[in-house]
Amino acid sequence: MKLAVVGGGSTYTPELIDGFARLRAPVDQGGLPITELVLIDPATERLELVGGLARRIFAKQGHPGRIVTTADLDAGVSGADAVLLQLRVGGQAARHQDETWPLECGCVGQETTGAGGLAKALRTVPVVLEIAERVRRGNPDAWIIDFTNPVGIVTRALLRAGHKAVGLCNVAIGLQRRFAALLEVRPEELHLDHYGLNHLTWELGVRLGGPDGEDILHRLIAEHGERIAMELRLPRPLLDRLGVVPSYYLRYFYAHNEVVDELRTKPSRAAEVAAMEKELLEMYGDPALDEKPALLAGRGGAFYSEAAVALAAALLGDGPGDIGPGDIQVVNTRNSGALPFLPDDAVVEVPARVTPGGVEPLPAPDIDPLYAGLMAHTTAYEHLALDAALYGGRDRVFTALLAHPLIGQYASAEALTDRLLAHNREHLAWL
Known part of the structure; x- marks a missing residue:
C-alpha cells in the first residue's frame, strides 16, 4: 500500500509517522500495512529533516515500509x-496575520473561524x-483525505469538484480519549454522538459499548463537569445548562468578546508555533532522535495519526463488511440528509459508516434549535465563503463576512474586507 502526504515537511508530520509506525496490522485488523510512504513538500530543507526523523521512527519500530521525500507532486x-x-498556504506568517488584523475590528483573530478563517479559505481552496x-x-x-483547515470548506470544495474526498479533524478523537481517561475505560468502548460542522460541534451523547x-453523557457531566469546563475554558454552570459538551471552538462563539480581550494582550498562536517549529526542526536534525519528541504535543494535531490510520484503513479495505464500531468514524462529509435542516450538499462533521465504497453519514438525533440554528447560520456562511474562494471579487468577500455569525455588521464587514485583501494580495490571483 502506498500513501502520499502533501505538506510532508510539516513539523507535526512525525505525529502521523508515529501512528503509521505503530499501527501497521493488516487492514482487516484495523491497521495500515504501508509499503511506501511519500512525503511531498516544496520546502526541501525542512522536508529532509522531517524525512530523516520519519525513517528513524520506522526503523526503531521495525516497520518495513520505505519512506520517500520529494518536491515533485506528480511523481x-x-x-x-x-x-x-x-x-498551509502562506505558512505561519500568513497565520499570524489571520490572528491579528481581525482584532483591530473587535473580532476574534483565529485561523479557522471568523475573518481569519475566511482568509485561510481564500488562500487554500484554489491550491x-x-x-x-x-x-x-x-x-x-x-x-x-483532507486535514487542511478550514476542513469543512476545503472538503466541500473537493466534493463539489467531484473528487473522492473526505475531511478529517482530531477534535472528536481527542474528546473521546479525554472522556475515556476521565471514566477510566478504553477509548474504543466509547462512541460519541458528535454532530455539527467542522470546528462547530457538540457531543450530544457519549455511549458506552458502541x-x-x-x-452516559449526563453522568460524565455530573461527575467530571468541573474538569471538562476548565479544559474548555467555559463556566461549569453553562455546561450544566446545555446538558451537552461543546467543542472548545465554541468558546469563540459563547465568549467572543472575552476571547477578543484575551487575544489582544498576548502573542499570537502563530508566533508561539513558529518558535516551537524552530526548536522542533533543530531536534529533527539530531541523528540520534528516533521518536517524536515530547515538545510536539504542544504543536497541535494530537491523535491525528490514530484517526488517519483508522480512516485510511476503512477506505482502503477489501470490502464493506458489516456495520460495527470499527466502521463508524467521525469525518467531514456530504450531509446527504444526516442533518435534515441543512442542504444535502453541505459538509458536516458527524459519525459515518466508512467503507471502500464511500462514506455514509449516520442520521442525527433530534437537535435542539440552539445548536441547529448556529449550524444553519454557519453553513450559509460556508457556502458564501466557498463562492468567494472559487470566483473571487471584493463583493463576495464582503458578503461572506457579513454572513458570518461572529461578524454580521456591515461596518465591521467593510473594515475586515479591506484588511483581508490588503494582507493577502500575494496569495489571491484575482487581485
Whole structure:
C-alpha cells in the first residue's frame, strides 16, 4: 500500500509517522500495512529533516515500509492509494496575520473561524483544488483525505469538484480519549454522538459499548463537569445548562468578546508555533532522535495519526463488511440528509459508516434549535465563503463576512474586507 502526504515537511508530520509506525496490522485488523510512504513538500530543507526523523521512527519500530521525500507532486502521488493533504498556504506568517488584523475590528483573530478563517479559505481552496486535479489526472482511484483547515470548506470544495474526498479533524478523537481517561475505560468502548460542522460541534451523547450503548453523557457531566469546563475554558454552570459538551471552538462563539480581550494582550498562536517549529526542526536534525519528541504535543494535531490510520484503513479495505464500531468514524462529509435542516450538499462533521465504497453519514438525533440554528447560520456562511474562494471579487468577500455569525455588521464587514485583501494580495490571483 502506498500513501502520499502533501505538506510532508510539516513539523507535526512525525505525529502521523508515529501512528503509521505503530499501527501497521493488516487492514482487516484495523491497521495500515504501508509499503511506501511519500512525503511531498516544496520546502526541501525542512522536508529532509522531517524525512530523516520519519525513517528513524520506522526503523526503531521495525516497520518495513520505505519512506520517500520529494518536491515533485506528480511523481509523489503517482500510484498512491490515498493522498493526505496537510498544507498551509502562506505558512505561519500568513497565520499570524489571520490572528491579528481581525482584532483591530473587535473580532476574534483565529485561523479557522471568523475573518481569519475566511482568509485561510481564500488562500487554500484554489491550491487544494489544483493539487486534487493533478492527483485525479494521474491516479483517479486515489482517495483524498483532507486535514487542511478550514476542513469543512476545503472538503466541500473537493466534493463539489467531484473528487473522492473526505475531511478529517482530531477534535472528536481527542474528546473521546479525554472522556475515556476521565471514566477510566478504553477509548474504543466509547462512541460519541458528535454532530455539527467542522470546528462547530457538540457531543450530544457519549455511549458506552458502541453506537447503541448506554448514553452516559449526563453522568460524565455530573461527575467530571468541573474538569471538562476548565479544559474548555467555559463556566461549569453553562455546561450544566446545555446538558451537552461543546467543542472548545465554541468558546469563540459563547465568549467572543472575552476571547477578543484575551487575544489582544498576548502573542499570537502563530508566533508561539513558529518558535516551537524552530526548536522542533533543530531536534529533527539530531541523528540520534528516533521518536517524536515530547515538545510536539504542544504543536497541535494530537491523535491525528490514530484517526488517519483508522480512516485510511476503512477506505482502503477489501470490502464493506458489516456495520460495527470499527466502521463508524467521525469525518467531514456530504450531509446527504444526516442533518435534515441543512442542504444535502453541505459538509458536516458527524459519525459515518466508512467503507471502500464511500462514506455514509449516520442520521442525527433530534437537535435542539440552539445548536441547529448556529449550524444553519454557519453553513450559509460556508457556502458564501466557498463562492468567494472559487470566483473571487471584493463583493463576495464582503458578503461572506457579513454572513458570518461572529461578524454580521456591515461596518465591521467593510473594515475586515479591506484588511483581508490588503494582507493577502500575494496569495489571491484575482487581485
